[in-house]
Structure formats: C-alpha cells, structure tokens
Amino acid sequence: MAESDLITRAAGGDPTAFQALVERHRAMVYRVAYQFAGNHHDAEDIAQEVFIKVYRSLDRFRQDAQLTSWLYRIVMNACIDHRRRQGSAASTPCGEDAEQRLVNTPKGGPGPEEIAYGGELGELLQSEIAQLPAGQRIVFVMRHHQGLKLCEIAEALGLAEGTVKRQLHAAVHRLRAALTAANVTAGGRA
Amino acid sequence: MIACAVQQSGRVELYFYGELEQEAAAELRSHMSDCGECRRALEELTVIRAALATRPDICEPADGDWTGFMERLDDRLQRERTARAAPVREFRGALPILSPARRLVVPLSMAALLALATTSVFYVARSRPMEAPREPLTADVAPGGLGPSTWSAETGFASLSEQHFERSKLVVLGLINKDPHGASPADWEYERQLASALLSDTRLYRQAAEARGLTRLARVMSDLELVLLQASLSRTPEPETLEQIQRLIQKRDLVTKMNVVARAGP
Numbered sequence: 069m070a071e072s073d074l075i076t077r078a079a080g081g082d083p084t085a086f087q088a089l090v091e092r093h094r095a096m097v098y099r100v101a102y103q104f105a106g107n108h109h110d111a112e113d114i115a116q117e118v119f120i121k122v123y124r125s126l127d128r129f130r131q132d133a134q135l136t137s138w139l140y141r142i143v144m145n146a147c148i149d150h151r152r153r154q155g156s157a158a159s160t161p162c163g164e165d166a167e168q169r170l171v172n173t174p175k176g177g178p179g180p181e182e183i184a185y186g187g188e189l190g191e192l193l194q195s196e197i198a199q200l201p202a203g204q205r206i207v208f209v210m211r212h213h214q215g216l217k218l219c220e221i222a223e224a225l226g227l228a229e230g231t232v233k234r235q236l237h238a239a240v241h242r243l244r245a246a247l248t249a250a251n252v253t254a255g256g257r258a
Numbered sequence: 259m260i261a262c263a264v265q266q267s268g269r270v271e272l273y274f275y276g277e278l279e280q281e282a283a284a285e286l287r288s289h290m291s292d293c294g295e296c297r298r299a300l301e302e303l304t305v306i307r308a309a310l311a312t313r314p315d316i317c318e319p320a321d322g323d324w325t326g327f328m329e330r331l332d333d334r335l336q337r338e339r340t341a342r343a344a345p346v347r348e349f350r351g352a353l354p355i356l357s358p359a360r361r362l363v364v365p366l367s368m369a370a371l372l373a374l375a376t377t378s379v380f381y382v383a384r385s386r387p388m389e390a391p392r393e394p395l396t397a398d399v400a401p402g403g404l405g406p407s408t409w410s411a412e413t414g415f416a417s418l419s420e421q422h423f424e425r426s427k428l429v430v431l432g433l434i435n436k437d438p439h440g441a442s443p444a445d446w447e448y449e450r451q452l453a454s455a456l457l458s459d460t461r462l463y464r465q466a467a468e469a470r471g472l473t474r475l476a477r478v479m480s481d482l483e484l485v486l487l488q489a490s491l492s493r494t495p496e497p498e499t500l501e502q503i504q505r506l507i508q509k510r511d512l513v514t515k516m517n518v519v520a521r522a523g524p
Contacts, residue, residue, distance in 0.1 A: 102317070115327070123335055190310050191313070217277070230496060
C-alpha cells in the first residue's frame with residue numbers, strides 16, 4: 069500500500085495502518101536512537117516515544133511533506149527530550165570512562181588504521197560520542213551517520229544554522245581530542 | 259591548542275562534510291596546502307570516519323526480535339486511545355512517563371488549588387447575610403453540562419495553565435525585548451535557565467491539554483514549548499539565535515495568544 073494511503077488511514081484511527089507505518093520506519097528510528105544513546109535500553113525508550121508522538125500528531129502531518137523528514141524531526145527532538153529526562157548527571161552507557169580507556173590504551177600497539185579497522189578506536193569514539201552534550205551529539209549523529217545537511221538539522225531542531233555549525237565543531241573538536249588522548253594522530257600513533 | 263583561526267572557525271569540518279560552497283572549498287584547499295594544523299584536522303576526521311565505520315549498524319532490538327517492542331508500543335497506544343476516549347477520567351494516565359515525584363506535581367497542585375477555592379467559597383458564604391440575594395459564584399457554574407467534580411478538575415487545570423502562562427510570559431517578554439547585539443552572556447544564561455526550568459512543565463501542560471481535547475490551549479502550549487526549547491538549547495548569546503527566537507515569537511503571535519487563552523480559558 070502507498071505510504072500516503074497508510075498515513076491517511078492511520079490518521080483516521082486505523083490501528084493496522086499505523087502498525088504498518090511503524091514496521092516500515094522502525095529500523096530507521098531505532099538506528100538513530102541507538103547512535104544517539106549508545107545502548108539498546110535507551111534506544112528502545114526513544115523509539116517508543118517517537119512512535120507515540122507520531123501517533124499523537126499524525127493527523128497534523130501535511131501530506132505534501134516527506135514523512136521521513138518529519139520522522140527525523142521527531143526522532144531528534146525525542147533524543148534531546150530523553151537526554152533531558154535523564155538529567156545532565158546521567159551515567160554513560162559505558163561503564164569505564166572513555167577518556168580513561170583512551171589513556172589506558174597500551175602504547176606501541178597497532179597504528180591508527182589498524183586500530184580503526186580493528187574496531188577498538190571506533191568503540192572508544194562511540195563512548196566519547198555518548199558523553200557529548202545532547203545538542204552536540206544529535207547534530208553529530210544526524211550529520212555524520214545520517215548524512216543530513218546542517219540546514220535540515222537546524223530546521224528540524226528550530227535552531228539557527230550557525231548554532232548547529234558550532235555544535236558540530238564542538239563535537240568534532242572533542243572527538244579529535246579523544247584521538248589525541250589515545251595518542252592517535254593521522255600520521256600514526258605518537 | 260588550536261592556533262589556526264581557519265581551523266578554529268570550523269570550516270575544516272564543513273569542508274569534510276561537503277557543506278562549503280565551491281569557492282570557499284577552493285580557498286580552504288589552498289589554505290591547507292600551507293597549514294599543517296588544518297591538514298591534520300582533516301586527516302583526523304578521516305580517521306574518525308574510518309573508525310566509526312567499523313561500528314556495527316544497530317537498527318533493531320538486541321535479540322533482533324521486534325515482538326516485545328511492538329507489544330509495549332501497543333500497550334501504550336491502547337492507553338492513548340483510552341485517554342482520548344475519556345480525557346478527564348484518564349487525565350493522569352495520559353501524562354508522559356515521569357518520575358513519581360514529578361507525576362504528583364500537577365495533581366497535588368490541583369488538590370491544593372481546589373482546597374483553597376473550597377475554603378474561600380466557604381468563608382465567602384459564611385460572611386454573607388442569609389437574606390442576601392444569591393449571586394452565582396463563578397466556581398458554582400458548571401458550563402457545558404459538566405458535573406461538579408469534572409468542572410472542578412477543569413477549573414483547576416485552567417487555573418494552573420493560567421499561572422504557568424503568567425510565569426512563562428515573563429521569559430517570553432524577556433526574550434523578545436532583549437537586544438540581540440547587546441545581551442551579555444550572564445543575562446543570556448539567566449534567560450536560558452528560566453526557559454529550561456519551564457520547558458518540562460510546558461510539555462506536561464501541552465500533553466495534558468491534548469489528552470483532554472483542549473485544542474486551543476494545546477496549540478499555544480506547543481508554540482511556547484518550541485520557543486522555550488530553542489532558548490534552552492542556545493548556550494551562547496548569539497545575535498542570530500536570539501533574532502530567530504524573536505521572529506518565532508512574533509510569527510506565532512505568542513504573547514497575544516497567551517493573553518487570549520489566559521483570559522478566555524482553554
């Protein structure tokens with residue numbers, strides 16, 4: 069069935085149509101939620117919240133708009149809401165502090181490419197991402213992982229594009245600092 | 259420590275993510291041929307991309323089974339439907355998931371308000387002579403055929419919404435009257451904290467209004483929520499951010515709407 073028909077039927081209260089919409093988009097929603105949260109528990113909470121919000125506001129969705137863009141907007145705001153609910157002192161999904169883990173990385177090991185492709189550095193960066201402030205984190209996830217343009221992110225979050233650029237810069241700066249802490253430079257391990 | 263102003267400006271990231279115009283990208287490439295700092299930043303971004311690309315693509319629950327997720331979602335949707343069908347009776351059930359303490363804030367406030375109203379009515383009634391003509395007290399009138407208990411809950415909710423609007427209006431007026439180019443960081447931080455403090459309650463009121471079918475109130479709360487969200491997310495006093503918030507307030511005619519809803523009720 070065409071998506072527009074599903075939306076019309078779901079907005080009219082058809083639970084089967086709504087379920088079909090959820091099944092169609094749940095992987096995308098879960099992916100973003102996981103990239104933001106870094107763990108299944110929070111990713112599932114966020115994804116649930118997204119679909120509840122979709123259910124509540126589907127009748128206000130404009131048919132001429134892209135459902136995916138609209139969903140992205142809801143996902144981004146749900147991620148920030150979720151983080152806000154957890155509070156600024158919420159624990160990170162990783163038990164060990166990322167910076168400490170970077171410092172603890174043994175010296176004289178493989179170079180950055182080996183680390184990167186071995187997955188170790190990816191894991192460390194992922195835990196660093198999980199510690200970014202919510203604004204920086206969602207901007208980085210949507211730009212880096214989802215490939216959204218900064219202007220699209222700005223519009224979805226209701227922020228000035230300059231603010232979003234600065235959030236991205238701050239996020240990247242922190243990730244680069246993590247590389248430095250791990251003694252990883254682009255030219256190899258220091 | 260970053261020494262290069264170009265690197266500090268964030269243009270390297272914009273270049274890396276394809277966000278620079280052609281001319282600006284060419285300028286940056288030219289700059290990078292002489293600037294080791296920017297070159298290193300670009301190379302490190304490449305390392306970050308390669309490293310993150312090794313992370314597994316997680317797009318489903320841990321066990322790969324959506325059944326539990328869908329069941330939980332169905333349960334919540336069922337509660338939503340019930341709340342829509344009986345908005346007043348299911349008011350508490352329709353609230354978002356909050357900590358137990360936060361969940362009690364609205365009902366306790368309503369209870370306190372109702373107790374105050376009841377006491378006031380009692381004293382007013384006692385102070386009047388028995389023979390005096392009975393003028394209908396506002397709280398005695400149940401509009402739309404609602405029963406007394408329903409009307410009390412609705413009145414309490416309306417009153418709380420009005421109080422919330424009064425508090426929020428101070429922040430909205432503060433934002434709209436601020437000079438975008440003259441706001442000090444401390445001043446901005448104060449406004450931002452006020453906006454953050456009001457945001458959760460605004461969302462709560464908006465959701466409660468939606469659950470109760472109070473469309474007009476829900477819409478104004480939604481506009482207010484958007485303004486507060488923008489203000490609370492902006493950590494530095496950037497003129498363009500403040501100007502955008504001010505445009506949003508004006509475009510939505512938020513102050514007028516808040517006044518109208520507060521005066522006329524939800």
